[in-house]
Amino acid sequence: MKKQPPVSCANLSLLSVPIFWPMAAATKLLEAGVELNAKNAKFVREDVKIHNEMRPKLATPNKVRLDLRTMVVREYGRPGGIPALVHAPFAGHSAMIADYQKGQSLVETLLSNGVKHVALTDWKSATSDMKDFDIDNYLEEVVIAIDDLGGYVNLVGLCQGGWAAAMVAARFPDKVNSLVLAGAPLDTDAGDGPVKKMAHEYPMSFFEGLVALGGGLMRGEMMLQGWKNMNPLQHYFKDHIDLYEHVNDPAYVAKEETFAAWYENPIDLPGRWYLQVITQLFKENRLAKGSFVALGRKLSLREITCPTTLLAGASDNVTTREQIIDAARYLGTPKNHIVLETIPGGHVGLFMGHMALTEHWPRIARWMAEQRRRGPQQHEIALASAPFP
Numbered sequence: 001m002k003k004q005p006p007v008s009c010a011n012l013s014l015l016s017v018p019i020f021w022p023m024a025a026a027t028k029l030l031e032a033g034v035e036l037n038a039k040n041a042k043f044v045r046e047d048v049k050i051h052n053e054m055r056p057k058l059a060t061p062n063k064v065r066l067d068l069r070t071m072v073v074r075e076y077g078r079p080g081g082i083p084a085l086v087h088a089p090f091a092g093h094s095a096m097i098a099d100y101q102k103g104q105s106l107v108e109t110l111l112s113n114g115v116k117h118v119a120l121t122d123w124k125s126a127t128s129d130m131k132d133f134d135i136d137n138y139l140e141e142v143v144i145a146i147d148d149l150g151g152y153v154n155l156v157g158l159c160q161g162g163w164a165a166a167m168v169a170a171r172f173p174d175k176v177n178s179l180v181l182a183g184a185p186l187d188t189d190a191g192d193g194p195v196k197k198m199a200h201e202y203p204m205s206f207f208e209g210l211v212a213l214g215g216g217l218m219r220g221e222m223m224l225q226g227w228k229n230m231n232p233l234q235h236y237f238k239d240h241i242d243l244y245e246h247v248n249d250p251a252y253v254a255k256e257e258t259f260a261a262w263y264e265n266p267i268d269l270p271g272r273w274y275l276q277v278i279t280q281l282f283k284e285n286r287l288a289k290g291s292f293v294a295l296g297r298k299l300s301l302r303e304i305t306c307p308t309t310l311l312a313g314a315s316d317n318v319t320t321r322e323q324i325i326d327a328a329r330y331l332g333t334p335k336n337h338i339v340l341e342t343i344p345g346g347h348v349g350l351f352m353g354h355m356a357l358t359e360h361w362p363r364i365a366r367w368m369a370e371q372r373r374r375g376p377q378q379h380e381i382a383l384a385s386a387p388f389p
Contacts, residue, residue, distance in 0.1 A: 065119060066145060076111060076119070082177050082371075083150065083154070092224070093262060119153075135164070179308045183351070306333060310324050311342075311343065341360060
C-alpha cells in the first residue's frame with residue numbers, strides 16, 4: 001500500500017472541528033490545484049523543448065577532420081592501424097544514430113573493442129544550391145574522406161549508407177579492407193516490406209511532386225510528417241500523454257530529450273539524388289542487377305571481394321532481412337569470408353539497440369580489427385575464384 005504523507009498539526013486542528021471540514025477540503029483542493037498547475041506548466045515547457053528546441057549532439061569526443069560540401073568527417077580515437085569509416089545513413093536524419101549517447105553508441109562500441117581509429121560521415125542538410133546533386137556527388141566525397149584517412153579503410157555502412165558503402169567497395173575495391181553492412185537494402189526486390197511496396201506501387205509523379213513542393217529538395221520536415229503519419233496515434237497523442245505522466249521523472253525526460261534531438265531534427269535531401277535513389281535503386285534495383293553506373297563505370301557487387309559482414313534485423317520492416325542477407329549471393333567475396341548475422345528486433349535497434357551494441361557489434365569490431373591489409377593481387381585472386389550469382 002502506498003505510504004501516505006503525514007498530516008500536519010494545522011490540518012489535524014481543522015479536522016477535529018466539523019464546522020471547519022469544508023475549509024479543510026478547500027485547502028486540500030487549493031494545494032492540489034497548485035501542484036496540478038505546476039505540473040501543467042512544466043509539461044508545456046518540456047513539450048515545447050522536446051519538439052522545437054533539442055538539437056543533435058554526438059556523444060563521443062571527436063574532432064573535425066574534413067569539412068566538405070556534403071558532410072563533416074568526424075574523427076575519433078587516435079590514428080594507427082587501418083581506420084574504420086562509418087558511413088551513416090543519408091535518409092533524412094543526422095549521423096547521431098551512430099553516436100547516440102554514452103553507453104549507447106556504435107562509435108563508442110567500436111573504439112572499445114579493438115578499432116582504435118574511427119571516422120564518421122556527419123551529413124549536412126542539403127541547401128537549395130545542392131538540389132541537383134546526385135549519388136556521384138556523395139560518392140566522390142566519401143572517396144575523398146577515404147583518401148584523407150590514408151586511402152584504405154574498414155568500411156561500415158548503416159541503412160541507406162550501406163548501399164553507398166557497397167558502391168564504393170565495388171568501384172574501388174583496393175580502398176576497402178573489410179566491409180560491414182547493417183540494415184542495408186542491397187536487393188530491393190527481395191522480401192515484402194512496406195518500403196518496397198511503396199516504391200513499386202506509387203508512380204514517379206508522386207515522388208516528383210514531393211520534390212517540387214520542396215523547391216527542388218526532399219524536405220526533411222515533410223519526411224518527418226510522413227513517418228509520424230504512419231502511426232499518428234502514437235506521435236500525436238500517446239507521446240504527449242506519456243510525457244505528461246512522466247514529466248517529473250528526470251530519467252524519462254532525459255531519454256525523451258535525447259531521442260528528440262535526433263528524431264525531431266530531419267535534414268533535407270537533394271531532389272535529384274532522392275529521385276535517382278527511388279527510380280534506379282528501389283524501383284529498378286539496378287545495384288543488385290549490376291546495371292547501376294557510378295562515377296563513370298557500371299558497378300557489379302561481384303567486384304566486392306573483401307571480407308564482409310552482413311547484419312539484419314529479424315523484424316526489420318524498413319530493410320527486410322532478405323534484402324541484405326540473401327544479397328550475399330551477389331558478392332565476389334569467398335563464402336568463407338562472409339559473415340551473416342540476424343539480430344532479434346527492428347531497424348533502429350541494429351545501430352543503437354542494447355543487444356546489438358553489447359552482443360553483436362563488439363564481435364564485429366574485433367573481427368574487423370583482425371582483418372589484415374590486402375593488396376591488389378589478393379583482390380584479383382578472390383575475384384577469379386568467386387562464383388557468378
